[in-house]
Amino acid sequence: MRSIIELAKKTADRYAGANAIEIAENLGIKVWFRKLGSLKGFYLSENGIKYIVINEALTDRMKEVVCAHELGHALLHSELSAGMMRETTLFLSNNKTEREANLFAASLLISDSEILYALENENSLSAVSSALGYPCEFIAYKIKALNSEGYKFNVSEINDDFLKE
Numbered sequence: 001m002r003s004i005i006e007l008a009k010k011t012a013d014r015y016a017g018a019n020a021i022e023i024a025e026n027l028g029i030k031v032w033f034r035k036l037g038s039l040k041g042f043y044l045s046e047n048g049i050k051y052i053v054i055n056e057a058l059t060d061r062m063k064e065v066v067c068a069h070e071l072g073h074a075l076l077h078s079e080l081s082a083g084m085m086r087e088t089t090l091f092l093s094n095n096k097t098e099r100e101a102n103l104f105a106a107s108l109l110i111s112d113s114e115i116l117y118a119l120e121n122e123n124s125l126s127a128v129s130s131a132l133g134y135p136c137e138f139i140a141y142k143i144k145a146l147n148s149e150g151y152k153f154n155v156s157e158i159n160d161d162f163l164k165e
Helices: 002-014 020-026 061-076 096-109 112-121 124-133 136-148
Strands: 030-034 043-044 049-055
Touching: 002 061, 002 096, 002 136, 020 061, 020 096, 030 061, 043 061, 049 061, 061 096, 096 136, 112 124, 112 136, 124 136
Parallel strands: 030 049
Antiparallel strands: 043 049
C-alpha cells in the first residue's frame, strides 16, 4: 500500500498542476476517447505502445478518475493490459489489482492537504465528497491512504462496490 501511495505522490509532484490525462500523455501513454457503451475505460499495451481508452460519454470528472485508475494499471500492472473497466469494476473491492489502481488514482488526484482541509471543515463524508467533487467511495480510498500514514478516520461504512449496483 505504502509503495502505491508514494508512487502516486511522486507522479503528482513531478507533473504538478497537470491532470491525469496530461500526466498519462506526458508518460508517453496515448489517451483516446471513444464510445464504449457501459464500459468506462481500459488500459492496453500493444507492440510497446501504451493506450488508455476512456468512454467519451462520461463527465469530465469521471474521465479524470477513470484515466487515473487506468494510469495506475499502466504503472503498477503493465503485464495485465487486457483488463477493461466496466460499470461493475471501478471501485471493486474484491480484486487486488482494482483496489490498487483505485488507491493510486485517489492518491494521485487528491492531495493530503486538500482532503485534510475538507475533513476539518465539513461535517460528513457526503459533504467532503461534495466539496471535493468526487464520489464518497473515491474519497474513502484517499482516507484509507491517510489512515495508512497514521491517521484514524472511520470509513468502514463506505461501500467499495458502489458502481456495481
